[in-house]
Amino acid sequence: MERIARIAAHLNPQFSLQMEGGSGLERVDCRAKGGSPGFKVAILGAAGGIGQPLALLMKMNPLVSVLHLYDVVNTPGVTADISHMDTSAVVRGFLGQQQLEDALTGMDLVIIPAGVPRKPGMTRDDLFNINAGIVKTLCEGIAKCCPKAIVNIISNPVNSTVPIAAEVFKKAGTFDPKRLLGVTMLDVVRANTFVAEVLGLDPKEVDVPVVGGHAGVTILPLLSQVKPPCSFTQKEIDYLTDRIQNGGTEVVEAKAGAGSATLSMAFAAVKFADACLHALRGDANIVQCAYVASEVTELPFFASKVRLGRNGVEEVYPLGPLNEYERAGLEKAKKELAGSIQKGIAFVRK
Ligand SMILES: NC(=O)c1ccc[n+]([C@@H]2O[C@H](COP(=O)([O-])OP(=O)(O)OC[C@H]3O[C@@H](n4cnc5c(N)ncnc54)[C@H](O)[C@@H]3O)[C@@H](O)[C@H]2O)c1
Numbered sequence: 001m002e003r004i005a006r007i008a009a010h011l012n013p014q015f016s017l018q019m020e021g022g023s024g025l026e027r028v029d030c031r032a033k034g035g036s037p038g039f040k041v042a043i044l045g046a047a048g049g050i051g052q053p054l055a056l057l058m059k060m061n062p063l064v065s066v067l068h069l070y071d072v073v074n075t076p077g078v079t080a081d082i083s084h085m086d087t088s089a090v091v092r093g094f095l096g097q098q099q100l101e102d103a104l105t106g107m108d109l110v111i112i113p114a115g116v117p118r119k120p121g122m123t124r125d126d127l128f129n130i131n132a133g134i135v136k137t138l139c140e141g142i143a144k145c146c147p148k149a150i151v152n153i154i155s156n157p158v159n160s161t162v163p164i165a166a167e168v169f170k171k172a173g174t175f176d177p178k179r180l181l182g183v184t185m186l187d188v189v190r191a192n193t194f195v196a197e198v199l200g201l202d203p204k205e206v207d208v209p210v211v212g213g214h215a216g217v218t219i220l221p222l223l224s225q226v227k228p229p230c231s232f233t234q235k236e237i238d239y240l241t242d243r244i245q246n247g248g249t250e251v252v253e254a255k256a257g258a259g260s261a262t263l264s265m266a267f268a269a270v271k272f273a274d275a276c277l278h279a280l281r282g283d284a285n286i287v288q289c290a291y292v293a294s295e296v297t298e299l300p301f302f303a304s305k306v307r308l309g310r311n312g313v314e315e316v317y318p319l320g321p322l323n324e325y326e327r328a329g330l331e332k333a334k335k336e337l338a339g340s341i342q343k344g345i346a347f348v349r350k
Pocket residue numbers: 044045046047048049050051070071072073113114115116117118127131134137138153154155156157158183184185186187214259260261262265
């Protein structure tokens with residue numbers, strides 16, 4: 001077996017770069033050390049429903065030179081599989097808590113889709129008891145091994161897991177609000193799709209800002225600010241707002257116990273990660289919605305449009321003019337968000 005691995009490593013350096021320090025193929029005689037230009041990206045929860053297609057899409061990203069896949073199960077198989085793709089990113093797998101530090105060391109961007117998903121009848125907050133501890137542990141690893149990395153948090157409830165991450169980083173003395181981003185991109189992706197359907201446009205042409213947070217009424221689409229400029233009937237506004245706020249539940253119910261959005265989420269996560277990497281590279285005018293430390297409202301965290309740059313979030317944009325419907329939605333969103341943020345903070349401070 002070892003001989004085959006050695007031969008394969010000579011023929012194709014990527015072949016040997018699979019699992020760190022353990023079962024399976026060893027990193028032997030490898031000429032490619034992941035030194036090509038590009039960014040080092042880790043996915044934590046890489047063997048999951050989101051993690052696998054996310055890993056596939058990140059392996060296709062020419063800005064990625066090294067891709068670390070970490071999970072508590074199944075990373076050997078996922079890593080072996082993904083590493084055969086003939087794209088330039090070097091893939092390495094890491095399995096279990098004892099390999100977390102190796103997975104994180106030197107990373108520029110860490111994407112976290114680790115944790116349990118919803119089943120029908122559950123809210124995202126029902127995931128708190130399990131996912132809060134998972135995110136806390138992973139962020140302790142980030143604080144220790146790659147404190148300067150940009151962190152994209154996908155694990156739900158995002159409204160609480162981002163404050164949890166911030167508290168962990170504060171405790172460790174590494175908190176940089178510019179580098180911590182909750183991924184709300186799926187809300188934007190859905191909003192663009194549903195609005196395009198109503199307007200009879202190509203979704204590529206549509207840009208809907210979605211602000212607030214990532215659960216129910218905290219998901220606040222600003223339909224008065226849609227680009228290209230357009231108008232909606234009240235019936236269309238009610239339909240679109242409800243569908244965008246409950247898009248996640250629509251998928252959870254359709255999957256009937258088999259999980260929540262994974263494929264559209266991987267697509268959204270890659271769109272967002274790609275924006276972060278372009279910004280890290282120094283590209284100008286990279287603007288996306290994200291759930292970040294914010295002074296846009298009285299709450300310490302809020303999702304709105306942000307400009308990304310070499311250091312992460314360079315500018316948090318104000319909400320712009322809201323109509324009466326949106327102002328009422330904002331009040332509801334803030335009320336629920338305040339509780340979710342407090343719950344996350346208290347979890348780490350307790
Ligand atoms: N932000 C969003 O828009 C959005 C969208 C969809 C799903 N989500 C959330 O993403 C999370 C993952 O969803 P999924 O469908 O991929 O779930 P999944 O169960 O298919 O995968 C989760 C993966 O996390 C792994 N995991 C569990 N504990 C871990 C730990 N301590 N360290 C590393 N990995 C660990 C599991 O082994 C599994 O492989 C859920 O919390 C879900 O609610 C968020």
